[in-house]
Amino acid sequence: MSGILSKRDKLFGIVIGVWLLGTAAAVFALPPLEWFGYKGRILFFHIPMAWIAVLTFLMGAWWSFAYLRSKRLEQFHLSSLSNKVGLVFSLLATGSGAIYAKLTWGAFWNWDVRQTTIFILLLIYTAYIVLGYSIEDEEKRGLISSVYSLFAFVTVPFLIFIIPRIPSLKSTLHPQRFSMDAKMGLVLTAALLGITAFYIWILRYGAARQRVKTAEQAQLIQKDIESIGLGAEGLESAGLDAEANQNGEETV
Amino acid sequence: MQHKPSLFPDLIVSVGAVLRKDALSELRSKYAFSTLIVFALTCLSAISMSIAGGELTPHVQSVFLWVVLFFSAMAGLGRAFVQEQDAGTLLTLKVYTPPQAVYFGKIIFNVLLLVSLSVLVLFLFIVFFDISVSDWVALIGALWLGSIGLSIVATMTAAMAAQAQGRSSLFTILTFPIILPEFLNAIETTRTVLAGEAVDWTQFVFLGGYALVALIAGSVLFDYLWVE
Numbered sequence: 001m002s003g004i005l006s007k008r009d010k011l012f013g014i015v016i017g018v019w020l021l022g023t024a025a026a027v028f029a030l031p032p033l034e035w036f037g038y039k040g041r042i043l044f045f046h047i048p049m050a051w052i053a054v055l056t057f058l059m060g061a062w063w064s065f066a067y068l069r070s071k072r073l074e075q076f077h078l079s080s081l082s083n084k085v086g087l088v089f090s091l092l093a094t095g096s097g098a099i100y101a102k103l104t105w106g107a108f109w110n111w112d113v114r115q116t117t118i119f120i121l122l123l124i125y126t127a128y129i130v131l132g133y134s135i136e137d138e139e140k141r142g143l144i145s146s147v148y149s150l151f152a153f154v155t156v157p158f159l160i161f162i163i164p165r166i167p168s169l170k171s172t173l174h175p176q177r178f179s180m181d182a183k184m185g186l187v188l189t190a191a192l193l194g195i196t197a198f199y200i201w202i203l204r205y206g207a208a209r210q211r212v213k214t215a216e217q218a219q220l221i222q223k224d225i226e227s228i229g230l231g232a233e234g235l236e237s238a239g240l241d242a243e244a245n246q247n248g249e250e251t252v
Numbered sequence: 253m254q255h256k257p258s259l260f261p262d263l264i265v266s267v268g269a270v271l272r273k274d275a276l277s278e279l280r281s282k283y284a285f286s287t288l289i290v291f292a293l294t295c296l297s298a299i300s301m302s303i304a305g306g307e308l309t310p311h312v313q314s315v316f317l318w319v320v321l322f323f324s325a326m327a328g329l330g331r332a333f334v335q336e337q338d339a340g341t342l343l344t345l346k347v348y349t350p351p352q353a354v355y356f357g358k359i360i361f362n363v364l365l366l367v368s369l370s371v372l373v374l375f376l377f378i379v380f381f382d383i384s385v386s387d388w389v390a391l392i393g394a395l396w397l398g399s400i401g402l403s404i405v406a407t408m409t410a411a412m413a414a415q416a417q418g419r420s421s422l423f424t425i426l427t428f429p430i431i432l433p434e435f436l437n438a439i440e441t442t443r444t445v446l447a448g449e450a451v452d453w454t455q456f457v458f459l460g461g462y463a464l465v466a467l468i469a470g471s472v473l474f475d476y477l478w479v480e
């Protein structure tokens with residue numbers, strides 16, 4: 001996929017790659033954290049993943065909202081991409097957290113508050129993706145997926161109030177605060193910045209790919225129209241641009 | 253269209269009409285309610301027979317009660333919009349009825365279905381599991397508020413699932429994560445009541461509050477779903 005990205009985006013991608021590699025190297029150069037020990041290095045992975053998951057889902061909900069208002073498909077593409085990326089990062093955050101939990105507390109999973117919350121987020125966004133797959137028409141898919149993600153977005157924060165009231169879910173093993181020296185803070189900030197830039201890059205890549213795809217589709221439609229011997233203007237003025245493809249196939 | 257001036261605002265009249273239409277067609281076909289009842293009985297007997305008189309803690313009893321209710325709701329409530337599609341009445345409904353009337357009409361109908369089912373399931377639970385209830389108001393409160401929340405969310409997700417393929421399984425997948433806060437809270441409240449502990453009244457505020465938020469959010473979003 002070399003033709004998709006502009007020169008600037010390619011350069012941007014390389015800079016981010018180098019930045020993230022540098023941050024990873026810096027993590028291993030750090031002395032072990034105070035009471036986390038060497039395994040505490042996983043935090044420099046875990047925290048950025050968790051942060052980016054929150055950011056992607058927020059942005060996804062925002063673009064869903066924007067799509068419902070404007071009905072511009074590129075906003076749905078952004079929200080869908082953002083939510084999918086969020087799902088991957090949540091899985092990474094959950095996985096890295098579970099490994100750390102196993103090393104420290106002896107069990108991968110113990111329904112800690114945040115484990116419960118992220119588990120529900122995973123359920124919601126997998127349901128979101130399945131819903132998307134089950135609807136063929138793109139505008140309809142955008143509409144229903146956006147409504148679903150916004151509906152979940154509004155009702156799920158109740159968990160914040162509900163979870164502390166349920167004794168079996170109450171406890172948290174997540175450290176509420178821990179001290180870091182300046183060097184560690186710097187590395188963590190670098191990791192957070194790097195991963196955020198990476199997310200922006202993914203969005204730009206996704207948008208560019210979508211543009212190529214849309215252009216290809218438009219070309220196909222154009223070909224179909226030509227093959228059945230109708231002027232493009234006539235069809236467009238009749239508002240048939242979306243259905244033109246199907247109609248063309250049927251007639252041919 | 254001319255119609256007689258009425259005591260109620262138009263919206264309420266339309267909601268009543270949708271509700272009446274659904275109730276009438278349900279009275280004729282008896283499909284939804286019979287599915288709900290038989291499904292609940294199946295779940296209940298699956299649990300009750302396999303345990304056959306064994307002791308259950310209040311926590312497990314409460315979990316079973318709500319799992320039975322959840323899956324019965326998933327079996328019975330998903331038809332709200334699919335039925336319109338199958339009968340070919342969806343378009344007519346879209347043309348003649350404001351979206352909010354459909355939304356509230358369908359919700360009230362589903363609430364009535366699930367609340368009556370919950371009474372039946374509770375009765376069978378008490379019989380089969382030999383439960384002694386000390387605080388009826390709290391138990392019925394938790395049961396009904398939870399059922400109302402479940403019906404509201406299920407109506408919204410049914411409207412979404414109706415537009416997709418693989419509706420019935422998708423309906424459950426879509427509903428579960430959204431209903432979870434209400435589900436967990438309802439289980440916890442029911443557990444407290446069944447264990448004979450004093451119930452914290454703020455639990456009910458959260459049960460009702462969740463249902464209300466879902467109702468409002470759904471009402472705003474339903475317009476987008478209905479008018480494509």
